[in-house]
Amino acid sequence: MVDASETHLKLDPDAVGRQDADSLLRAIQSDIRYREVVHGCLNCGVCSGSCPSHRFFDYSPRVVVQTVLAGDAEAVKAMMDEYIWACAQCYTCAMRCPLHNSPGGLVMIMREVAVWRGMEAVHRLLKPYGRVLLKVLSIGNQLTPDMIQPDFFPDWGPKIPWSSTDLALKRKAIPVYTLQVTSSAWRVSPETSYELYTIYEETGVFRLIEQIDPNLFEVVSDMVEEVRELVEAGRDD
Amino acid sequence: MAKVMVIGAGPAGLRAAESLARFGLDVLLVEQAPYLGGALARHRYGGLMPYFDSGPQVLKAMTAVVTDHARVTVCTESQVGRVESTDGGFQVELMGQTATEEHVQAVILATGFTHFDPRRDAKYGYGLFPDVITGAELEEQMAAGPVHRVSNGAIPESVAFIYCVGSRDRQVGNTYCSRVCCAVSTKQGIELRQQLPQARIVMFYMDVRTYGLWEDQLYWRAQEEAGIVYVKGRVAEITQHDGRPLLKGEDTLIRGPFEWEFDLVVLATGMEPAAGTAALAAKFGVEREPHGFLRQAKPMVSAAITNRPGVFVAGAASGPKTVEDSVMEGDVAAMAVLEHLGVKATP
Structure with missing residues (x-):
């Protein structure tokens, strides 16, 4: 029997930081989606044969499925450190598996567990996404106009320097009131952020961030305090 | 003497027709194609596994018996139309090359398979x-x-x-x-x-x-x-x-x-059930198993028994099968028909 409290979908704040191999495997196998993404495995290799990452990396969706099915918790934990992050989530494997497994779906569950448990790999893997994380945490947007800067997108070609200038003016070309902003994707009210922070707090997201990136958490904390004061002051009026 | 209809003239149907005729029953062998031999003839199999028998020779031997036997009436390019059950068997309408109505005491469904496309x-x-x-x-x-x-x-x-x-x-x-x-x-x-x-x-x-x-x-x-x-x-x-x-x-x-x-x-x-299998199953009230093949109702008793008394199955109609297994089931079905009709060996 699987203990319901192990189901990471409940986003149990107490589970943040738990990294013993058995509890990680239990979290994966008790996920509500698990029975839909893994039925069995014929070891036929059609998933790996279809997999763009398998072609270029030491990564095989078949091996992921087999390792989880074998119940080798330590091996599964080891995979969560780097191996599974080569998946491009294209789901060609799911399209071809003769048993209707979804190895890509299994990897998604494993990644979510890895993030939720604040595994070492996640610190490393989320580093390049610091700016995105800050935006998501503060206003719920991922990308904003002022993030488009040549330094951050060297591979985006020669137009990027031009795109990063006169942002406010260029935004005016989009005649929508809520889009006349550059530091967010659209106008986000302090009330919206206020609600977001409540959700992050209740679900343990803030606790997770505190664990995997203390510096980011400090920045976010100041912001949260500021917005809360602002909103609550407005309510008192 | 009793008359039996065998539907499908592949290895199973040919063998069933041959055995029944040898036991002295009249057989109507119904085949929708213009030739006998089923998939063996359709794809001109040269060698047959596992013994590498010559396909054409096996085919020739199988078909010669039924075409030469006085008790077997071969109806190629013919299909089953309306089917009614009667006291002692089935009233079956045939359409196509042989357009007629026949009363038969038992039926063997040997409709075979088609290859997956x-x-x-x-x-x-x-x-x-x-x-x-x-x-x-x-x-x-x-x-x-x-x-x-x-x-x-x-x-x-x-x-x-x-x-x-x-x-x-x-x-x-x-x-x-x-x-x-x-x-x-x-x-x-x-x-x-x-x-x-x-x-x-x-x-x-x-x-x-x-x-x-x-x-x-x-x-x-x-x-x-x-x-x-x-x-x-x-x-x-x-x-x-x-x-x-x-x-x-x-x-x-x-x-x-x-x-x-x-x-x-x-x-x-x-292999998949032949195109006409579902329609024939419905006409004769025979159940199909979950993959669409004809259901063997008592596989531990006889491979030929269906849920419908008087209607028997042989060959790949009940599931993927080799030529030799289909031939064997032709005999199994013939035996089941004899048992159903109460045929006794007399000195």
Whole structure:
């Protein structure tokens, strides 16, 4: 029997930081989606044969499925450190598996567990996404106009320097009131952020961030305090 | 004397008709095609696994008996129309070449199978790339002359076989194993080696099911005598490169990812219930099992018994089967009919 409290979908704040191999495997196998993404495995290799990452990396969706099915918790934990992050989530494997497994779906569950448990790999893997994380945490947007800067997108070609200038003016070309902003994707009210922070707090997201990136958490904390004061002051009026 | 209708003149139906006639019953052998022999004749199978019997000779022997026997009436290009049950059997309307009404005491359904159409599994590019053919088409090629590439008529220097096409796959709706394709492909590989002494011949499999006595007769022989290579991995997709099929997949045991060009690719397509099986089952009130084949109601008693008294089944109509098993079931069905009719041996 699987203990319901192990189901990471409940986003149990107490589970943040738990990294013993058995509890990680239990979290994966008790996920509500698990029975839909893994039925069995014929070891036929059609998933790996279809997999763009398998072609270029030491990564095989078949091996992921087999390792989880074998119940080798330590091996599964080891995979969560780097191996599974080569998946491009294209789901060609799911399209071809003769048993209707979804190895890509299994990897998604494993990644979510890895993030939720604040595994070492996640610190490393989320580093390049610091700016995105800050935006998501503060206003719920991922990308904003002022993030488009040549330094951050060297591979985006020669137009990027031009795109990063006169942002406010260029935004005016989009005649929508809520889009006349550059530091967010659209106008986000302090009330919206206020609600977001409540959700992050209740679900343990803030606790997770505190664990995997203390510096980011400090920045976010100041912001949260500021917005809360602002909103609550407005309510008192 | 009692009259029995046998529907389908493949190996099972031919054998059932022959046995019943020899026991002194009148037989109406109904076949929708203009020829006798079923899939064996349709695809002109040259050699039959596992013993490499000559297909045409086996076919000739099977058909000669029924066409020569006074008690067998052969109705080719004929189909079953309306069916009514009567006190002692069935009133059956025949349409087509033989348009008539017949009263029969028992019926044997031997409607056989059709090959899976690989157009339904787009990853193999069948129908798109000319050098991707089916195993049945390879038999037709071997019967007609030297095996060649369809694209340009050249003799192939490399041939790949892909197992389990249309079998063991939820994606195409067939979750069963078609039982014979591993052995048939292996047989074809051995035959092909005679024609192509220098060619690279590779079998792509997920399991090799040359069960029982076929293990050394076919599987080992293919490797030891014919130099055929077996690679474990279901081919994920076929594209075309420089006019040749390019196979992409994972060698799950040794080499990992591969992209491998071949001159000719043979798809070992599985078996599905023949097109008319469902309609006939409905007309005779016979149940089908979950895969769509006719359900054997008492397989531990007799392979021929259906849920409907007086209606029996033989051959691949009840599931994928070899020629020899189909022939055997023809006899099983004939025996079940004799038992049903209470026929006794008299001195």
